Amino acid sequence: MGGRTEYYGDPAAPAANSLVPASNLLVQDQDGAILLQRRRDTGQWALPGGKQDIGESAADCAVRECAEETGIKAEITGFLGVYSNPAHIVVYSSNGEARQQFEAVYLGRPLGGTPTVNDEADDVRWVLPADLAAYDIHPSMRQQIGDYLSGRYPYLG
Template identity: 55%
Template sequence: MPPPRRIDYHDDPNAPRANSLVPSVNVVVENDDGRILLLRRTDNDNWALPGGAIDLGESLVQAAVRETKEETGIDCEITGLVGIYTDPRHIILYTSNGEARQEFSIVLTARPRGGQPTSSPESRDVRWVDREEVLDYPMDRAMRRRIEHYLSGATEPYLE
């Protein structure tokens, strides 16, 4: 297996110093059967929610819908907010270009509106996973925390 192109550091004194801050979005898409959409990332082989950077000229909701479609093949409708995650101790290193990004992710909820789970250049596998099994998948601890907040059923968004 090739080395990861993305490395997540959490409160690590050996982490590179952040050199960028990019607003991004993740989306918890849950279908009527109570299954959550997960993808297996190509850059680090971890399971994750769909998501990515918000491009200039698009809104948060537009980015969420676009990233979900691009990475998973699923069309979705945004329905709510899980939380905002901005821990400066979480650094994401992209080894291809040396970018060391400070975490800045807004996590939204959505329901599917069409499409079929389809892999992409960013996702080697896409599947619907039972709520009870989602946390059994190998994933970065920041992603796990976001999903745990969603599964907790909290009525107020998580703010960090």
């Protein structure tokens, strides 16, 4: 897996050269804990999610990415919003892509599975909202989680 560098509101960020649809799934269990993964490429905690494949709906992408990245099978229960911030650029050193953020974020509940590490996540766990401040979470993910917890959705920004 190539290196990944995120720029967030950084005037030194390179100009975006791609816009790729992606989906995230914010899964909350019966105790109110939120499913997070620690990304191997950045070391930061994040909601499960990723690039949408051709022939796949955004919702199906969110469910697939959740299962692949966390080991948790989930179903969609709602929609948080579309997050598209031109000031959030993700650069991949493997191919020179500079991607502008574009994420459809869904809400979900777990159906089964066990948190499992993999080639994209070196840790997966359920985190109670009261404990989120102790985690290194990228500001874009903090916004998504914060919008959900505050009831500000659907977010269409």
